[in-house]
Amino acid sequence: MCGIVGYIGKRNSLPIIMEGLKRMEYRGYDSAGVSIINEKNELISIKKAGKVSCLESELDIDVFNGNIGIGHTRWATHGVPNDTNAHPHFDMEENILIVHNGIIENYKLIKNRLLEEKYKFKTDTDTEILANLINYHYKNTNDFETSVRLALLEVEGTYGIACLCSKEPDKIVVARKGSPLMLGIGNQEMIVASDAAAIINHTKNVIYLEDGEMATLEKGSFHLKTVEDQDIFRDYQVLDFLLDEIEKGGYEHFMLKEICEQPDTIQNTFRGRINFDTGVAKLGGLQSVEEKLYNAKRIIITACGTAWHAALVGEYMIEHYCRIPVEVEYASEFRYRRPILNSDDVVLLISQSGETADTLAALKEARKFGATTIGVVNVIGSTIAREVDAGTYIHAGPEIGVASTKAFTSQVMSLALITLMIANEKKTETPETLIKLANELKHIPEKIAHMVSLKDEYKKVAMKFKDAKNFLYLGRGFNFPVALEGALKLKEISYIHAEGYPAAEMKHGPIALIDENMPVVFIAPQDKAYDKIISNIEEVRARKGVIIAIASEGDENITSYADHILRVPKTLALFAPIINIIPLQFLSYYIAAARGCNVDQPRNLAKSVTVE
Numbered sequence: 001m002c003g004i005v006g007y008i009g010k011r012n013s014l015p016i017i018m019e020g021l022k023r024m025e026y027r028g029y030d031s032a033g034v035s036i037i038n039e040k041n042e043l044i045s046i047k048k049a050g051k052v053s054c055l056e057s058e059l060d061i062d063v064f065n066g067n068i069g070i071g072h073t074r075w076a077t078h079g080v081p082n083d084t085n086a087h088p089h090f091d092m093e094e095n096i097l098i099v100h101n102g103i104i105e106n107y108k109l110i111k112n113r114l115l116e117e118k119y120k121f122k123t124d125t126d127t128e129i130l131a132n133l134i135n136y137h138y139k140n141t142n143d144f145e146t147s148v149r150l151a152l153l154e155v156e157g158t159y160g161i162a163c164l165c166s167k168e169p170d171k172i173v174v175a176r177k178g179s180p181l182m183l184g185i186g187n188q189e190m191i192v193a194s195d196a197a198a199i200i201n202h203t204k205n206v207i208y209l210e211d212g213e214m215a216t217l218e219k220g221s222f223h224l225k226t227v228e229d230q231d232i233f234r235d236y237q238v239l240d241f242l243l244d245e246i247e248k249g250g251y252e253h254f255m256l257k258e259i260c261e262q263p264d265t266i267q268n269t270f271r272g273r274i275n276f277d278t279g280v281a282k283l284g285g286l287q288s289v290e291e292k293l294y295n296a297k298r299i300i301i302t303a304c305g306t307a308w309h310a311a312l313v314g315e316y317m318i319e320h321y322c323r324i325p326v327e328v329e330y331a332s333e334f335r336y337r338r339p340i341l342n343s344d345d346v347v348l349l350i351s352q353s354g355e356t357a358d359t360l361a362a363l364k365e366a367r368k369f370g371a372t373t374i375g376v377v378n379v380i381g382s383t384i385a386r387e388v389d390a391g392t393y394i395h396a397g398p399e400i401g402v403a404s405t406k407a408f409t410s411q412v413m414s415l416a417l418i419t420l421m422i423a424n425e426k427k428t429e430t431p432e433t434l435i436k437l438a439n440e441l442k443h444i445p446e447k448i449a450h451m452v453s454l455k456d457e458y459k460k461v462a463m464k465f466k467d468a469k470n471f472l473y474l475g476r477g478f479n480f481p482v483a484l485e486g487a488l489k490l491k492e493i494s495y496i497h498a499e500g501y502p503a504a505e506m507k508h509g510p511i512a513l514i515d516e517n518m519p520v521v522f523i524a525p526q527d528k529a530y531d532k533i534i535s536n537i538e539e540v541r542a543r544k545g546v547i548i549a550i551a552s553e554g555d556e557n558i559t560s561y562a563d564h565i566l567r568v569p570k571t572l573a574l575f576a577p578i579i580n581i582i583p584l585q586f587l588s589y590y591i592a593a594a595r596g597c598n599v600d601q602p603r604n605l606a607k608s609v610t611v612e
């Protein structure tokens with residue numbers, strides 16, 4: 001998704017901006033651009049469709065030389081991804097330059113008004129309208145900051161922006177509404193970015209802008225205010241993650257690194273949150289809403305993408321162990337379908353980034369009805385994390401690969417902790433069961449580490465399917481959401497069509513697709529559903545489908561049913577999704593890598609979808 005970076009200080013801005021753009025590449029984008037104010041106070045700008053490296057290869061570093069600049073990676077919303085529509089955008093007179101994340105919803109209305117004023121436009125973007133609206137106000141006010149402010153008061157929609165003005169060449173004006181933006185406070189220099197990854201190499205001291213706030217940055221100083229013109233004083237926060245954590249650490253891809261990190265990330269999710277002697281879980285961030293949670297008549301879990309699959313696991317967990325009715329909603333549907341919500345409902349919002357537009361809108365919808373909102377979020381300080389009534393961080397660390405892996409397992413682990421917490425309070429499970437579950441939880445990191453050590457075995461199977469055209473993933477009970485997530489991982493990064501289905505439901509449709517060219521992944525550990533799954537495997541075998549089984553270690557019986565076996569350690573139902581998804585993550589990774597796909601930045605996908 002779009003990324004913004006800007007620099008003002010004593011250093012040459014270009015290398016800092018280019019580095020920032022590269023660090024934000026993981027978010028997904030289709031074009032990139034950079035603008036600098038040079039020593040003659042001229043605005044110089046270049047933008048290109050394609051990767052940051054394409055932009056870099058066309059840059060003349062002698063020309064792009066100056067202490068102030070802004071850069072952007074764009075993920076198209078209005079207008080096709082091409083050089084013209086890429087950011088930064090000039091106003092008609094080329095005095096104002098702007099980079100913008102988000103969508104100006106009333107841009108057509110503003111455009112018509114500006115057309116009447118004889119403004120001309122070169123692109124199809126909503127952003128160019130905003131540049132001209134700032135120009136329009138500048139003509140009346142002769143003040144850059146005020147013109148940006150007045151323009152923003154007119155726009156509806158979302159924005160994170162950074163703007164330059166050739167008539168006031170000593171400043172950058174930035175603002176946010178619904179699209180993240182933060183200021184990095186360095187020594188006599190400031191970096192503005194939509195992502196901490198672009199800042200952290202230079203300073204760890206940051207100020208997050210809130211919605212409806214703007215800032216004017218000058219060399220070594222800044223001034224924060226609301227778009228309504230109220231001054232704001234806010235101290236900086238110190239970022240607590242290392243750049244190293246965002247980088248690949250010797251792995252070929254971020255995705256592989258993140259899959260292999262899961263023994264640690266899962267431990268970070270539950271560290272200090274469970275008493276292994278009593279089986280009682282405690283999530284500090286939920287303290288203020290515990291009563292609401294325990295007395296909820298209904299829990300609604302809403303999310304998008306992989307987080308939605310985690311939500312589905314949450315439904316199975318909470319209904320099974322806590323006996324509270326749970327509904328799972330796609331955030332994009334929930335927000336528009338006139339949901340029935342009451343003030344004694346609890347709405348859980350799951351989001352890795354904490355910035356997904358639909359999930360954020362679902363949060364706002366839930367709040368309108370007075371429901372209690374709880375976030376299950378990875379990115380600290382993100383919008384959802386800040387706007388919920390209470391929440392828990394999953395502590396998976398920065399996830400760079402666009403296909404979510406470690407965030408999924410940590411989301412599921414967080415839901416398991418919430419389940420244990422409620423089951424203890426409501427006494428829906430005995431203390432003995434809770435202790436048994438907690439004891440198993442303790443061993444999950446080593447079980448994942450064991451699977452990481454089996455990755456070459458998983459790879460051997462993956463290599464046999466690198467040319468497959470279709471895949472079917474089947475599972476039952478707690479493993480049904482795993483089937484969905486396994487299929488999603490494969491299609492996202494390898495572009496092989498894949499579907500996930502409840503295993504028994506296969507007979508009502510997908511069975512028609514099965515022939516000798518159809519690999520079918522069965523999630524078939526030795527659990528309560530084992531015999532049923534074996535029957536489903538038989539049905540596929542009878543139609544010559546190729547069987548890949550995710551099977552428990554020690555299960556010899558499976559060898560007479562499956563063509564290929566990916567072994568997993570045994571566990572309890574509550575943790576089955578965390579264990580069983582690991583070989584599926586490896587399977588999709590190795591297949592995609594063997595096909596030469598861009599694993600970390602799959603085509604058309606974005607890490608953080610901040611538009612609806």
Ligand code: G6P
Pocket residue numbers: 304305306307350351352353354355356359402403404605606607608609
């Ligand atoms: C995008 C990403 C997915 C992610 C989904 C929800 O589609 O590519 O990996 O699951 O958004 O994102 P969130 O940050 O809200 O979990």
